Amino acid sequence: MNKCQxxxxxxxxxxxxxxxxxxxxxLRLHLAMCSACRECDRQFELLHHVxxxxxxxxxxxxxxxxxxx
Amino acid sequence: xxxxxxxxxxxxxxxxxxxxxxxxxxxxxxxxxCDRCQAEDAVQDALLTAMEKTASFQGHxxxxxxxxxxxKYKILDAMRAQKKNGQWQPLEDESDDxxxxxxxxxxxxxxxxxxxxxxxxxxLDLDNQVFWxxxxxxxxxxxxxxxxxxxxxxxxxxxxxxxCREVGIKENNCWVMLHRARLRLRSCxxxxxxxxxxxx
Numbered sequence: 001m002n003k004c005q006x007x008x009x010x011x012x013x014x015x016x017x018x019x020x021x022x023x024x025x026x027l028r029l030h031l032a033m034c035s036a037c038r039e040c041d042r043q044f045e046l047l048h049h050v051x052x053x054x055x056x057x058x059x060x061x062x063x064x065x066x067x068x069x
Numbered sequence: 070x071x072x073x074x075x076x077x078x079x080x081x082x083x084x085x086x087x088x089x090x091x092x093x094x095x096x097x098x099x100x101x102x103c104d105r106c107q108a109e110d111a112v113q114d115a116l117l118t119a120m121e122k123t124a125s126f127q128g129h130x131x132x133x134x135x136x137x138x139x140x141k142y143k144i145l146d147a148m149r150a151q152k153k154n155g156q157w158q159p160l161e162d163e164s165d166d167x168x169x170x171x172x173x174x175x176x177x178x179x180x181x182x183x184x185x186x187x188x189x190x191x192x193l194d195l196d197n198q199v200f201w202x203x204x205x206x207x208x209x210x211x212x213x214x215x216x217x218x219x220x221x222x223x224x225x226x227x228x229x230x231x232x233c234r235e236v237g238i239k240e241n242n243c244w245v246m247l248h249r250a251r252l253r254l255r256s257c258x259x260x261x262x263x264x265x266x267x268x269x
Contacts, residue, residue, distance in 0.1 A: 004179050009248050013244055016228075016243075039186065047223060047254055051225070
C-alpha cells in the first residue's frame with residue numbers, strides 16, 4: 001500500500017479498533033515514506049483527544065485512565 | 070466525601086456562568102437530538118443536576134467542561150428515549166463525498182492544495198481558545214450525519230460498537246463516516262488555524 005488515501009483510512013481506523021498485523025505494517029511503511037501523511041496522523045491524534053473538553057464529572061474519572069479505542 | 074471547595078460558591082455567579090454556556094450546550098444537544106424542545110429539556114436537566122452537584126465539582130477541569138460532561142449522559146438518555154418512542158431520526162450516509170474526492174488525486178496521493186501542513190505542538194493547541202473556535206466552526210460546517218458520528222465517538226467517547234447500538238448503523242459504515250469526518254475536519258481546521266497563526 002503506497003497510496004495516501006488508503007493510508008488515511010488506516011490512520012482513522014486505528015483510532016476506532018486495533019489494526020491487524022498486516023494493516024499496521026502497511027501503515028508504518030507508508031508513514032516512514034510520506035511526511036504529509038505523518039502530519040495527517042498527528043492531526044487525527046489531536047482530533048482523537050478533543051474529548052478533554054468534555055471530561056466526566058470528577059467521581060467518574062477513576063475509570064477513564066485506560067487507553068481509548 | 071469531597072473536602073475541597075468549588076471555585077464557584079456564589080449562586081448568582083454560578084447562574085450567570087451557566088446562562089453564558091447554555092447556547093453552546095443547546096446547539097450540542099440539538100445536533101444529537103434533532104428536536105429543539107428535547108434539546109432544551111436535556112440542557113435544563115443537565116443544568117439542574119449541575120446546580121445540585123456543584124459541591125462535588127473539584128476544579129480539575131473547568132466548571133463549564135464539567136457541565137458538558139453531565140450533559141453527555143442526559144443526551145444519551147434522551148437518544149434512547151427517542152428510539153423507544155419511535156422518534157428517532159436515522160443517520161443517512163450519502164455514499165459519494167466530493168469534498169473527500171477533491172483531497173486526493175486519481176493515483177491516491179494528496180492533491181497539492183490538500184496536502185497536510187504542520188500545525189505546531191498539538192498538546193498546546195488543546196488549551197488554545199483560537200483552536201477551539203476554529204474547531205467549533207468546522208464542526209458546524211460538517212454534514213450533520215458526520216458531525217453526529219464524530220461527536221459520539223470523539224466528544225462523547227463512545228466506542229464504534231456502542232455507536233452502532235445507539236444509532237443503528239453497521240460498524241463498517243461507522244468507520245467510513247469517521248474517516249470522512251476526520252479528513253474534513255483536518256482540512257477545515259488547517260485552513261482556519263494556519264490563517265489565524267499567520268495573521269497574529
